[in-house]
Amino acid sequence: MTDPGPLRVLVTVDDDGMGRLPDLVADLRAVGLSVDAVLEHVGVVTGSIDPAGVAGVRAVLGVEGIELERSDWGF
Amino acid sequence: MTTPSRDDGTADDGTTGRYLVLLEDDSVAAGTRELNRIAGIDVAATADATGPGADLRGAGGLVLDRLGVAVVDADPDQAEALARAAAASGPIAGLERERRVRAITAEEVQTAVAVDESVFTWGLQAVGAQLSTATGAGIRVAVLDTGFDLAHPDFAGRQVTAESFVPGESAQDGHGHGTHCVGTSCGPREPGDGPGYGIASAAEIYVGKVLSDGGSGSDGGILSGIAWAVENGCAVVSMSLGAATQPGQPFSRTFERVATRAMAQGTLIVAAAGNESDRRTGAVAPVGHPANCPSILAVGAVDAAEAIAYFSCGTVDRIGSVDVVGPGVDVLSSWPMPLRHNRISGTSMATPHVAGVAALIAQATGARSWALWARLAQSAIRQPLPSTDVGAGLVQAP
Numbered sequence: 339m340t341d342p343g344p345l346r347v348l349v350t351v352d353d354d355g356m357g358r359l360p361d362l363v364a365d366l367r368a369v370g371l372s373v374d375a376v377l378e379h380v381g382v383v384t385g386s387i388d389p390a391g392v393a394g395v396r397a398v399l400g401v402e403g404i405e406l407e408r409s410d411w412g413f
Numbered sequence: 414m415t416t417p418s419r420d421d422g423t424a425d426d427g428t429t430g431r432y433l434v435l436l437e438d439d440s441v442a443a444g445t446r447e448l449n450r451i452a453g454i455d456v457a458a459t460a461d462a463t464g465p466g467a468d469l470r471g472a473g474g475l476v477l478d479r480l481g482v483a484v485v486d487a488d489p490d491q492a493e494a495l496a497r498a499a500a501a502s503g504p505i506a507g508l509e510r511e512r513r514v515r516a517i518t519a520e521e522v523q524t525a526v527a528v529d530e531s532v533f534t535w536g537l538q539a540v541g542a543q544l545s546t547a548t549g550a551g552i553r554v555a556v557l558d559t560g561f562d563l564a565h566p567d568f569a570g571r572q573v574t575a576e577s578f579v580p581g582e583s584a585q586d587g588h589g590h591g592t593h594c595v596g597t598s599c600g601p602r603e604p605g606d607g608p609g610y611g612i613a614s615a616a617e618i619y620v621g622k623v624l625s626d627g628g629s630g631s632d633g634g635i636l637s638g639i640a641w642a643v644e645n646g647c648a649v650v651s652m653s654l655g656a657a658t659q660p661g662q663p664f665s666r667t668f669e670r671v672a673t674r675a676m677a678q679g680t681l682i683v684a685a686a687g688n689e690s691d692r693r694t695g696a697v698a699p700v701g702h703p704a705n706c707p708s709i710l711a712v713g714a715v716d717a718a719e720a721i722a723y724f725s726c727g728t729v730d731r732i733g734s735v736d737v738v739g740p741g742v743d744v745l746s747s748w749p750m751p752l753r754h755n756r757i758s759g760t761s762m763a764t765p766h767v768a769g770v771a772a773l774i775a776q777a778t779g780a781r782s783w784a785l786w787a788r789l790a791q792s793a794i795r796q797p798l799p800s801t802d803v804g805a806g807l808v809q810a811p
Contacts, residue, residue: 348667377640380671384633409631
């Protein structure tokens, strides 16, 4: 098996987390998330993470969920 | 193109020429004798078991025992005698003309119709936009797609705000799909060259480029576009894009959360149901991502005969329903110069029709978010097609 490399993920923030988004983003970086975008109006952080780090992201206070990014969009 | 004609020999008033005779309870045998006595009608078949397609010709009619109803052929004299019997006491309780009913299948009504597009596209006419005094003025509509031909002459003088969320590409449309969708939702009703094709012709246009000139994209870019539209106070987001799903596949929790948050801030997301069906072979594919999210309005496509488009995705699971339909076959709209205009098909084309109508309703009523959704669905024209294909029906301009 080859190393699949980092996973591109969507991290959804809960309502409490949206109220302290800068701190939460710092927590996400601390557990290994490489942040691409912080979408404050809709409460989503996009980025990439090693597969082993997914559980750590999910455990961050204020994280509602984590989902793999789809890149197969079209018409 | 041809116009539909009826060649089955039936009357044009929706009736078949036959009559339904309602028999009094527990009087089927007596009623059958009475039919013969007063009208000379010999009911040869007594057949609840007769299935669809049974041949009634040759017999004077048949009695449906368990329903207490006889279906009979009657000439005017016979019908008059039956009507008199129904008015009097006796085993015959009522009489009415049999109505023609249609099977509820997509194929049944897939008929080419001639449409006059000399002034307005068939799509504008189908949603009644050309009759509406609403123009979308003061309403911001975001179209998330491949961008827009920012120098298109049909949009001279229009207020257009454009942003690219595709790395390395400007908002200028290098594909055409985005320009087409902007044209349908927000283009002119009087372009000066060809028919009017735009619904919310005075809306403020927000162009978010989230798909590359090659037509591909990913969640992150689309979410960035949605967030940008919410931040800018767009009442409507039109997304003629998505990704295919498999039956039983759950919707994205992330997009659902984003949609509810957008709704809480007054932004309705309208998305294409997808083109993965092939109804010519009977295959109906489920509504795609992210239109399958409960809080995103999923749009299917109909043609000029108001039949479901063969490619239009359908409601396959308990979640992921088609909510409304719009015109999505052979749709004329703007295209990057020098072509200027182009005709294409897809739920991608139906979606900006619905987004444009949403902008008109938003302007006319002040409704936003769920109230806007409700008005779109409530005012849609109901269609004799499965709700799993068309939801509430064909949206209508206010």
